[in-house]
Amino acid sequence: MAQKGFLLIADITGYTVFLTSSELEHAQGVLDALFKSIFAEIRAPITLSNLQGDAALAHLPDLSVPQRQFPLDAIERIYCSFANTLAAMRLNTTCTCNACRNMGSLDLKFFLHHGEYATQTLAGRSELQGPEVIRLHRLMKNSVTKATGIRAYALVTESAADAIGLPDFFTNAVAHVEHSDDFGDTVCRIYDLAPVFAKWRASRRVFVERDEPLAFESMEVDLPVPPAIAWAYLTDVDKKIRWQQGLDGMTMTGLAGGRVVAGAVQHCAHGKDSTVHEIVDWRPFDYVTWHIGTPMGTVARQTAEFTPLAGGGTHLSLRSAKVESANAFAQALVRAMMPLVAAKKLAATQRASKAALEKLVAEDGAAAGKQTAA
Incomplete structure (x- = not known):
């Protein structure tokens, strides 16, 4: 059934080089932990469609969007989960194998698009279909890092930015255009996720604990x-x-x-x-x-x-x-x-x-x- 909504890909940067230059058994353990950190945060109302090697494809119908900034909050939450897991593994390992030494080459990037797509159940899995799904996959082969120097980023297409409806936020993001023979120019906005994680790590916890005295009943x-x-x-x-x-x-x-x-x-x-x-x-x-x-x-x-x-x-x-x-x-x-x-x-x-x-x-x-x- 065709519907309109957000299409999201979370793609591990450096995946192929990491696998080919590391001991397979250790590399698989590292990647398994990182994928788990991603999947743990792809929650309702976002639906995971499938895993495509180094990337996870998910979707969010318009009718399920709880508030305008939700797609951005969700991306940042997934990234912080990934980056925190990677940082913890790098800090806690004493192993000197190639896989453990090469963990620092890994990172995560996102591709967010908005448009019409269809879902079809194949072999018990929900597959996404349509030209806009293909467009999103084309954007994964891009010049973003070469043009901006940013490795951990969210690429948000103009249609996705318009659907979110926060022009002031996207004005401060980096303007970028990707071209493909199939779709021509796709106008995008790029924002760096590394400062998001740095701020998340540095922020102090302010919390009302369940067992502390309350002003009145909870x-x-x-x-x-x-x-x-x-x-x-x-x-x-x-x-x-x-x-x-x-x-x-x-x-x-x-x-x-x-x-x-x-x-x-x-x-x-x-x-x-x-x-x-x-x-x-x-x-x-x-x-x-x-x-x-x-x-x-x-x-x-x-x-x-x-x-x-x-x-x-x-x-x-x-x-x-x-x-x-x-x-x-x-x-x-x-x-x-x-x-x-x-x-x-x-x-x-x-x-x-x-x-x-x-x-x-x-x-x-x-x-x-x-x-x-x-």
Whole structure:
């Protein structure tokens, strides 16, 4: 059946040279670990089609895209998983064989396209077909590294960039054109993934642990959608305002090229008042932590954690720690006031929000099912 959506290839750089210049048994062990790190992150709503030697082909129908920046977040998550696995193997090995010495020549690159394609089941596997699938494969033989010097990159075609709809982000990416006899010129944008991994490694963990004292009861809810879909309900203001109770409006500032990242701020309006939720730790699609402004310059840490469930669902845990401040007097005073002034109201709002979120996810799922059937 033909459909429109994103086509994605994750391709290991240096694969052939690594195999031909290394001991086969050790090389296979290294590559097996790296492929596992890739496959572990190709999750719903992305569907893995097949493995083609050194590359994995996957697709994402338009109807399954949870938020605009999702394809970029997914690519970065896959790359960080791969790069972290490779770095750990290089650090921990004491072996002097060629395979272990040559690991540093490996890297990962991505090719993202958008267009029409068809799926066909062959020998129990879902195969992708169509001219746009062929175009994507043609792009794997390219001049990107020669022209830019970038080895770990995401090549995003113009049609994919337009479908994502974040022009400010792609303005800062490297413009590139690839030519083929079959398709002529394909306009692309290239962005370097090495700085993404460096930032990921350097970022500090800010988290509300399950066993630490909370300001009020946590929200614990099982949602019948995968983590990447549940993630959007908490991080996309247009979705969050539909279920978060006690709010009159919600806006966001501090975006990076239109993308939500650490440092972005959710502004939540409550009548004449407002609260500020600054994202201080951003790990799609595992957890996100905000610092919420509270009285006297104190802040409250709040973490939304997403745990995959058997069967494809997600357990969401939304936890708010007691307020904190470098000013011990302000911290003690606000902590003493919270149970008297706001804790019961916040707990009630959280329970109402949980019910609204469950209802919204169910309604959206039913609507998506009808749209797919149509």
